[in-house]
Amino acid sequence: MSQKHLPFFLEGEVVKGFGRGSKDLGCPTANYPLEVVQSLPEDLEPGVYYGWAQIDKSEIYKMVANIGWCPFYQNKQMSVETHVMHKFDSDFYGSNLKVSLVGYLRGEKNFNSLDDLIEAIKQDINNADEALELPEAQLVKNNTFFVNNV
Numbered sequence: 001m002s003q004k005h006l007p008f009f010l011e012g013e014v015v016k017g018f019g020r021g022s023k024d025l026g027c028p029t030a031n032y033p034l035e036v037v038q039s040l041p042e043d044l045e046p047g048v049y050y051g052w053a054q055i056d057k058s059e060i061y062k063m064v065a066n067i068g069w070c071p072f073y074q075n076k077q078m079s080v081e082t083h084v085m086h087k088f089d090s091d092f093y094g095s096n097l098k099v100s101l102v103g104y105l106r107g108e109k110n111f112n113s114l115d116d117l118i119e120a121i122k123q124d125i126n127n128a129d130e131a132l133e134l135p136e137a138q139l140v141k142n143n144t145f146f147v148n149n150v
Protein backbone atom coordinates (compact mmCIF):
# COMPACT_ATOMS: atom_id res chain seq x y z
CA MET A 1 0.00 0.00 0.00
CA SER A 2 2.75 2.43 0.93
CA GLN A 3 4.65 1.29 -2.17
CA LYS A 4 1.91 2.32 -4.60
CA HIS A 5 3.62 5.41 -6.00
CA LEU A 6 7.16 4.02 -6.09
CA PRO A 7 9.50 4.76 -7.67
CA PHE A 8 8.57 8.42 -7.23
CA PHE A 9 10.65 11.28 -8.67
CA LEU A 10 10.76 14.81 -7.31
CA GLU A 11 12.97 17.85 -7.52
CA GLY A 12 13.32 21.35 -6.15
CA GLU A 13 15.55 23.89 -4.48
CA VAL A 14 17.29 23.13 -1.18
CA VAL A 15 15.97 25.55 1.46
CA LYS A 16 16.51 26.18 5.17
CA GLY A 17 14.75 24.02 7.75
CA PHE A 18 14.86 24.34 11.52
CA GLY A 19 18.62 23.72 11.68
CA ARG A 20 18.19 20.59 13.80
CA GLY A 21 19.52 17.94 11.43
CA SER A 22 23.23 18.71 11.82
CA LYS A 23 23.03 20.30 15.27
CA ASP A 24 20.77 17.90 17.21
CA LEU A 25 21.10 14.72 15.19
CA GLY A 26 24.52 14.84 13.52
CA CYS A 27 22.63 14.06 10.32
CA PRO A 28 22.05 16.98 7.93
CA THR A 29 18.90 16.84 5.81
CA ALA A 30 18.33 18.91 2.67
CA ASN A 31 14.83 20.35 2.98
CA TYR A 32 12.41 21.18 0.14
CA PRO A 33 10.18 24.25 -0.05
CA LEU A 34 6.47 23.97 0.68
CA GLU A 35 5.47 23.85 -3.04
CA VAL A 36 7.41 20.63 -3.47
CA VAL A 37 5.94 19.15 -0.29
CA GLN A 38 2.45 20.05 -1.47
CA SER A 39 2.99 18.52 -4.91
CA LEU A 40 3.26 15.00 -3.46
CA PRO A 41 0.34 12.62 -4.02
CA GLU A 42 -2.08 13.04 -1.11
CA ASP A 43 -2.02 9.37 -0.30
CA LEU A 44 1.77 9.01 -0.28
CA GLU A 45 2.52 7.28 3.01
CA PRO A 46 4.49 9.49 5.44
CA GLY A 47 7.64 7.84 6.75
CA VAL A 48 11.23 7.03 5.94
CA TYR A 49 12.18 6.22 2.34
CA TYR A 50 15.43 5.27 0.64
CA GLY A 51 16.54 6.09 -2.85
CA TRP A 52 18.87 8.18 -4.97
CA ALA A 53 19.82 11.84 -4.93
CA GLN A 54 21.59 14.23 -7.29
CA ILE A 55 22.62 17.80 -6.45
CA ASP A 56 22.71 19.94 -9.60
CA LYS A 57 24.85 17.87 -11.98
CA SER A 58 26.66 15.84 -9.33
CA GLU A 59 27.08 12.12 -9.34
CA ILE A 60 24.15 10.11 -8.04
CA TYR A 61 24.32 9.32 -4.33
CA LYS A 62 22.40 7.01 -2.03
CA MET A 63 19.97 8.77 0.24
CA VAL A 64 17.41 8.34 3.02
CA ALA A 65 14.47 10.74 3.21
CA ASN A 66 11.98 11.55 5.92
CA ILE A 67 8.52 12.64 4.80
CA GLY A 68 6.09 13.84 7.43
CA TRP A 69 5.65 15.87 10.59
CA CYS A 70 8.58 14.66 12.72
CA PRO A 71 6.53 13.55 15.77
CA PHE A 72 9.61 13.91 17.97
CA TYR A 73 9.59 17.66 17.25
CA GLN A 74 5.85 17.97 16.57
CA ASN A 75 6.25 20.14 13.45
CA LYS A 76 3.08 21.94 12.35
CA GLN A 77 3.91 21.59 8.66
CA MET A 78 4.77 18.46 6.73
CA SER A 79 8.35 18.36 5.47
CA VAL A 80 10.37 16.38 2.94
CA GLU A 81 14.03 16.09 3.93
CA THR A 82 16.82 14.14 2.29
CA HIS A 83 19.99 12.94 3.97
CA VAL A 84 22.49 12.37 1.17
CA MET A 85 24.81 9.49 2.06
CA HIS A 86 28.01 11.31 1.20
CA LYS A 87 30.34 13.63 3.12
CA PHE A 88 30.29 17.16 1.64
CA ASP A 89 32.81 19.88 2.41
CA SER A 90 30.19 22.62 2.37
CA ASP A 91 26.46 23.36 2.39
CA PHE A 92 24.43 23.37 -0.80
CA TYR A 93 21.47 25.62 0.01
CA GLY A 94 19.97 27.03 -3.21
CA SER A 95 21.06 24.04 -5.30
CA ASN A 96 18.63 21.89 -7.26
CA LEU A 97 18.06 18.52 -5.61
CA LYS A 98 16.66 15.60 -7.59
CA VAL A 99 15.43 12.64 -5.63
CA SER A 100 13.93 9.28 -6.51
CA LEU A 101 12.09 7.43 -3.77
CA VAL A 102 12.80 3.74 -4.37
CA GLY A 103 11.53 1.97 -1.26
CA TYR A 104 9.80 2.45 2.07
CA LEU A 105 11.58 1.62 5.34
CA ARG A 106 9.17 2.51 8.17
CA GLY A 107 6.64 4.99 9.49
CA GLU A 108 7.71 8.08 11.44
CA LYS A 109 7.85 7.48 15.18
CA ASN A 110 8.13 9.40 18.39
CA PHE A 111 11.08 8.51 20.63
CA ASN A 112 11.77 8.80 24.35
CA SER A 113 15.11 10.47 23.78
CA LEU A 114 17.19 12.18 21.14
CA ASP A 115 19.65 9.26 21.34
CA ASP A 116 16.91 6.81 20.38
CA LEU A 117 16.03 8.93 17.32
CA ILE A 118 19.71 9.14 16.35
CA GLU A 119 20.04 5.36 16.72
CA ALA A 120 16.95 4.78 14.52
CA ILE A 121 18.37 7.07 11.82
CA LYS A 122 21.69 5.17 11.84
CA GLN A 123 19.79 1.92 11.38
CA ASP A 124 17.77 3.48 8.51
CA ILE A 125 21.02 4.47 6.80
CA ASN A 126 22.37 0.91 7.11
CA ASN A 127 19.13 -0.56 5.77
CA ALA A 128 19.10 1.91 2.86
CA ASP A 129 22.73 1.17 2.04
CA GLU A 130 21.91 -2.52 1.72
CA ALA A 131 18.59 -2.19 -0.14
CA LEU A 132 20.11 0.15 -2.73
CA GLU A 133 22.56 -2.56 -3.81
CA LEU A 134 19.69 -4.69 -5.15
CA PRO A 135 19.17 -4.80 -8.96
CA GLU A 136 15.68 -3.18 -8.77
CA ALA A 137 17.20 -0.19 -7.01
CA GLN A 138 20.10 0.05 -9.47
CA LEU A 139 17.56 0.22 -12.30
CA VAL A 140 16.04 3.36 -10.81
CA LYS A 141 19.50 4.91 -10.49
CA ASN A 142 19.87 4.54 -14.25
CA ASN A 143 16.65 6.44 -14.98
CA THR A 144 17.03 9.34 -17.43
CA PHE A 145 15.41 11.60 -14.79
CA PHE A 146 18.94 12.17 -13.52
CA VAL A 147 21.10 14.61 -15.45
CA ASN A 148 23.90 13.32 -17.76
CA ASN A 149 23.06 9.80 -16.78
CA VAL A 150 24.10 7.45 -19.55
Ligand SMILES: Cc1cc2nc3c(=O)[nH]c(=O)nc-3n(C[C@H](O)[C@H](O)[C@H](O)COP(=O)(O)O)c2cc1C
Pocket (backbone or CB within 6 Å): 017, 018, 019, 020, 021, 022, 025, 027, 029, 030, 031, 048, 064, 065, 066, 069, 070, 071, 072, 073, 081, 082, 083, 107, 108, 109, 110, 120, 121, 124, 125
Ligand atom coordinates in the same frame (compact mmCIF):
# COMPACT_ATOMS: atom_id res chain seq x y z
C1 LIG B 1 16.43 8.69 8.03
C2 LIG B 1 15.63 9.64 8.88
C3 LIG B 1 14.65 9.14 9.71
C4 LIG B 1 13.90 9.99 10.52
N1 LIG B 1 12.94 9.47 11.35
C5 LIG B 1 12.24 10.28 12.16
C6 LIG B 1 11.25 9.75 13.05
O1 LIG B 1 10.99 8.54 13.10
N2 LIG B 1 10.58 10.62 13.86
C7 LIG B 1 10.84 11.98 13.84
O2 LIG B 1 10.23 12.69 14.61
N3 LIG B 1 11.74 12.50 12.99
C8 LIG B 1 12.45 11.69 12.15
N4 LIG B 1 13.40 12.21 11.30
C9 LIG B 1 13.41 13.66 11.09
C10 LIG B 1 14.31 14.44 12.00
O3 LIG B 1 13.56 14.76 13.15
C11 LIG B 1 14.62 15.69 11.17
O4 LIG B 1 15.51 15.31 10.17
C12 LIG B 1 15.19 16.78 12.01
O5 LIG B 1 14.15 17.34 12.76
C13 LIG B 1 15.87 17.86 11.16
O6 LIG B 1 15.00 18.84 10.74
P1 LIG B 1 15.51 20.14 10.00
O7 LIG B 1 15.94 19.78 8.62
O8 LIG B 1 14.30 21.05 9.95
O9 LIG B 1 16.63 20.74 10.77
C14 LIG B 1 14.16 11.39 10.48
C15 LIG B 1 15.15 11.89 9.64
C16 LIG B 1 15.90 11.04 8.85
C17 LIG B 1 16.97 11.60 7.97
Ligand SMILES: Nc1ncnc2c1ncn2[C@@H]1O[C@H](COP(=O)(O)OP(=O)(O)O)[C@@H](O)[C@H]1O
Pocket (backbone or CB within 6 Å): 014, 015, 016, 017, 018, 019, 020, 021, 022, 023, 027, 028, 029, 030, 031, 082, 083, 084, 085, 086, 087, 088, 090, 091, 092, 093
Ligand atom coordinates in the same frame (compact mmCIF):
# COMPACT_ATOMS: atom_id res chain seq x y z
N1 LIG C 1 25.11 14.78 3.39
C1 LIG C 1 24.25 15.78 3.41
N2 LIG C 1 22.92 15.57 3.22
C2 LIG C 1 22.05 16.60 3.25
N3 LIG C 1 22.41 17.89 3.45
C3 LIG C 1 23.71 18.18 3.63
C4 LIG C 1 24.68 17.13 3.63
N4 LIG C 1 25.91 17.70 3.83
C5 LIG C 1 25.71 19.02 3.95
N5 LIG C 1 24.38 19.34 3.83
C6 LIG C 1 23.86 20.71 3.94
O1 LIG C 1 23.26 20.80 5.22
C7 LIG C 1 21.92 21.29 5.11
C8 LIG C 1 21.00 20.57 6.07
O2 LIG C 1 21.37 20.65 7.42
P1 LIG C 1 20.24 20.75 8.52
O3 LIG C 1 20.97 20.77 9.83
O4 LIG C 1 19.21 19.71 8.30
O5 LIG C 1 19.65 22.19 8.28
P2 LIG C 1 18.21 22.67 7.81
O6 LIG C 1 17.37 22.62 9.04
O7 LIG C 1 18.41 24.06 7.29
O8 LIG C 1 17.71 21.71 6.77
C9 LIG C 1 21.50 21.01 3.68
O9 LIG C 1 20.56 21.97 3.23
C10 LIG C 1 22.81 21.09 2.91
O10 LIG C 1 23.05 22.40 2.45
Ligand SMILES: [Mg+2]
Pocket (backbone or CB within 6 Å): 017, 018, 019, 020, 021, 028, 029, 030, 031, 081
Ligand atom coordinates in the same frame (compact mmCIF):
# COMPACT_ATOMS: atom_id res chain seq x y z
MG1 LIG D 1 17.29 19.69 7.20
